[in-house]
Amino acid sequence: MNRETVIEVSGLYKRFGTFTANDNLNFSVYRGEIFGFLGANGAGKTTAMKILCGLSKPSAGKATVAGFDVYRQSEKIKQNIGYMSQRFSLYEDLSIIENIVFYGGIYGLSYREIQIRAKEMLTNLGLWNIRRKVISSLPLGWKQKISFSLAMLHNPSIIFLDEPTGGVDPVTRRQFWEMIYNAAEKGFTVFVTTHYMDEAEYCDRVSIMVDGRIVALDTPKALKQQYSAGSMEEVFLKLARNKELEKEHIL
Amino acid sequence: MRSFWAFVKKEFYHIFRDRRTLLILFGIPVAQILIFGFVVTNELKDMRIAFLDHSNDEVTHEIREKIIASGFFINDAILESTNQIEPAFKKGNIRQVVVFEDHFQQKLNREGKAAVQIITDASDANTASQLVNYTSAIIMQYVNEINAGKALPMTIHTEARMFYNESLKGVYLFVPGTIVLILMLISAIMTSISITREKEMGTMETLLVSPLKPAQIILGKVMPYMLLALVNAIPIALLGYFIFGLPIQGSIVLLALESLLFITLALALGILFSTIAPNQMVAMFASMIGLLLPTLILSGFIFPLENMPQWLQIFSYILPPRWFLTIIKNIMLKGAGLEFVWRETLILAGMTIVLFTVSIKKFKIRLQ
Structure with missing residues (x-):
């Protein structure tokens, strides 16, 4: 494979006291890929994501993001990633355009650049005419799209999406995934966590975490074959059940 | 930046x-x-008081006038007897009663001394002590006035100034x-x-x-x-x-x-x-x-x-x-x-x- 690696993780550990949140993680994410990062609540997804975003340091192991080391170059990493949280992170009392100017500003874009990119972004979204509307007056689906586009405003090589479709209806979710596909086609790498197993089917590759470990990592198709399951949901449940059985054995 | x-x-x-x-x-x-x-505000203004004047002579009248003229007090009532003092307080609008003893002027002239009693509603302690101070000060001032020109055996004049806030x-x-x-x-x-x-x-x-x-x-x-x-x-x-x-x-x-x-x-x-x-x-x-x-x-x-x-x-x-x-x-x-x-x-x-x-x-x- 001659694909370019944008995230490289090997032997990564994160411990809080005696608790191991990330237990020997190993994986790579390639350019233009949609990488699904799945796991139940408390499986260690957030911890791993924080490390990859340069917010916290691993206890052991190696990790590079966009070619930068998470131990020493977190500032460089921050400049090269986009991030969208499940709460969309928009300022409700500011207008669409003011939010864009703000995000462009904190990523160090010049005023002229912001103007050009804002116009392009809002024209694509069909929101140029209402750019002066305050965010609080917009429907959830629009906020989600704006938030996603904002995460790409400074042309990052990777976009982290932390449960980006929480609380929106199925139609809006479908539309949102189309946006993700478009972004991936343009060469953005998308790293996405989700609770919805049907969304996992849309990913190029999926990793599933259980109790701090990655227990499965492959394309959705291969995973379904491996676990002889009809859907990703089944795969996930089987993996979770195996873990339960294992625990009982130990006990 | x-x-x-x-x-x-x-x-x-x-x-x-x-x-x-x-x-x-x-x-x-x-x-x-x-x-x-x-x-x-801590400043007193228009406090309602009453007088109980057993003497009703020239001097008591002058003192009463002085007290009212100060601007701090309003004469709310003239009481007739000691029994009326408490009911007057209980009615609530009077803060102080000034009582002059009988034969006030006579005693003052003959013995050089006469008594004034100042009774104050002290349910509001700060105001009460202020009221007493004000009233006594006015009476003292009157005493100084009538003594003016006479040679007294010994006197000490106190002069108070309030620095940085002259009018308090x-x-x-x-x-x-x-x-x-x-x-x-x-x-x-x-x-x-x-x-x-x-x-x-x-x-x-x-x-x-x-x-x-x-x-x-x-x-x-x-x-x-x-x-x-x-x-x-x-x-x-x-x-x-x-x-x-x-x-x-x-x-x-x-x-x-x-x-x-x-x-x-x-x-x-x-x-x-x-x-x-x-x-x-x-x-x-x-x-x-x-x-x-x-x-x-x-x-x-x-x-x-x-x-x-x-x-x-x-x-x-x-x-x-x-x-x-x-x-x-x-x-x-x-x-x-x-x-x-x-x-x-x-x-x-x-x-x-x-x-x-x-x-x-x-x-x-x-x-x-």
Whole structure:
């Protein structure tokens, strides 16, 4: 494979006291890929994501993001990633355009650049005419799209999406995934966590975490074959059940 | 640097968008100053009193006239007998009864002495003692007048002057006090709310993964409110000056700089609260209860510190408003320079450094 690696993780550990949140993680994410990062609540997804975003340091192991080391170059990493949280992170009392100017500003874009990119972004979204509307007056689906586009405003090589479709209806979710596909086609790498197993089917590759470990990592198709399951949901449940059985054995 | 200014600009949007809060921020100090200045006052005026005159002669009449003419009292009733005193108090509108003994003038002329009894409703202790002082002073003055020209065996004249506040106006304390209160509240409450709001809305995550450094985020939060608080102090000082005639004796520059120091300290406190509080509500109540009450009660604003029990006085040492009130009173009323307030300034500066260090540390810990 001659694909370019944008995230490289090997032997990564994160411990809080005696608790191991990330237990020997190993994986790579390639350019233009949609990488699904799945796991139940408390499986260690957030911890791993924080490390990859340069917010916290691993206890052991190696990790590079966009070619930068998470131990020493977190500032460089921050400049090269986009991030969208499940709460969309928009300022409700500011207008669409003011939010864009703000995000462009904190990523160090010049005023002229912001103007050009804002116009392009809002024209694509069909929101140029209402750019002066305050965010609080917009429907959830629009906020989600704006938030996603904002995460790409400074042309990052990777976009982290932390449960980006929480609380929106199925139609809006479908539309949102189309946006993700478009972004991936343009060469953005998308790293996405989700609770919805049907969304996992849309990913190029999926990793599933259980109790701090990655227990499965492959394309959705291969995973379904491996676990002889009809859907990703089944795969996930089987993996979770195996873990339960294992625990009982130990006990 | 560009990212920092973008952040500060956004903070100003928040402030100016929220008209209601802005109105409260600038309205409350004005209302407070007016209320404290006009309503909450220690000066006596038009207190209702009654006389019980057993003698009804020339001298008692003159004394009665003097008392009423002072402007502090209004003659509400003339009582006929001692039995009427208590019912008169119970009716509630009379604060004091002045009783003259019988044959007042005669006794005064013959024996050189006569008795006046001053009975006061002491359910409001402070007012009562003031009333007694006023009345006795007026009677003493009358005695001096009739003795004028006569050679007395021995007399001591006391002459009292009230330095820095000649007419004992309450505003002199309330204006500096309100400035302290307002600066404290705006700075601490507003920053702690605005930081917890970012946490609540989820925008804090985005800020943290952005290239902005934690120190820049904190500074960007602090700067706009610092300016706002400073701007807010101006109308208070102006109101004090133009409406209540409160002078600013000392250097305005020094006053502004000291205020800036105090504001910085309050902001650091606000940040500290915001790192502890999980949401806006908690942040607000923590700042309110944690700051408002101590500022009101333990800074010497309303109650004199010297009268408090020892342990409360010691406790008040760790409260920043106490030191700032001393500074601001010294500068405004006494015209003191830095050479007189350097100790307090140093204490405030030390507190500021400690608080900022702790709050930035705490903020970073939250990051992990």
